[in-house]
Amino acid sequence: MDPSTDAERLADACAHALLDAISRLPQIPAELADAMATARM
DSSP: OOTTSOHHHHHHHHHHHHHHHHHTSSSOOHHHHHHHHHHTO
């Protein structure tokens, strides 16, 4: 990894990608769906 990479920006991009991937899963448990709704606010 390039040492000049902004770690905070990289972490934010990874978090958004993870949230997007989880939201596309069928039959997400209610507690996870609630957490997803909160995270996207």
